Amino acid sequence: MEQNHLFPVFFKLDQLQVLVVGAGNVGCEKVSAILQNCPAARVTVVATWFAPEMAGITEGYNNVTLVQKEFSCGDLFGKDLVIAATADKELNSCIWEKAKASRVLINVADTPALCDFYLGSVVQKGNLKIAISTNGKSPTIAKRLKEVLNDAIPEQLENVLHHLQAIRDRLKGDFADKVKKLNELTSVLVSKD
Structure with a gap:
């Protein structure tokens, strides 16, 4: 493939x-x-x-x-x-x-x-930027995916990013500890409930 x-x-x-x-x-x-x-x-x-x-x-x-x-x-x-x-x-x-x-x-x-x-096609919500590539195969598909993601990602995500940056700046410990804590805090963003 x-x-x-x-x-x-x-x-x-x-x-x-x-x-x-x-x-x-x-x-x-x-x-x-x-x-x-x-x-x-x-x-x-x-x-x-x-x-x-x-x-x-x-x-x-x-x-x-x-x-x-x-x-x-x-x-x-x-x-x-x-x-x-x-x-x-x-x-x-x-x-x-x-x-x-x-x-x-x-x-x-x-x-x-x-x-x-x-x-590529770009989706931007404040500081979040997602680039979409189809490896040059179909710019039309990239454009459609951009439309879907623009509708699916809430504008409030910018507030979440600011809060997470503040939390990250206050976290103590080494890199692995910080990543673990941030993963715990953000798990709610991908939970299936």
Whole structure:
């Protein structure tokens, strides 16, 4: 049976430099997702033209730079992550080659074979964030699961997280003792009664 061998990671995008190449519908979608998840993300968008929506998505974000020009190798300098989101498959492939040569992680939109990482569907309730991946097989399923989890997870969970953090900060003992106590306290969240 096939398995999903992706390693889930949450990037601190306010501490990284992100390049998005392309500013059409897909570029807008990617930039919007980045800013929704991390409003302080440092993003540079390079494109020969910008969809009108991009201005609205990036308005008020001083940490987003829009550069109207063709992609060049120099655009990768100092970048940690790249998203190729153009409608030109040859250009996307070129960006992938340059990113790989520069050892920069890349996501080529709608081309799983050319991705070092995927942008999954995200469920967020305050500090709780759940990313859903179908290993590039079906973004539609990921979207539907996001809807189910958004409805199933109560908004009050943020209060629970704050209380548990306060409890964790007051617990004494070594790591194993703290984990045991927190497991006892949170067992009610998964009880079948």
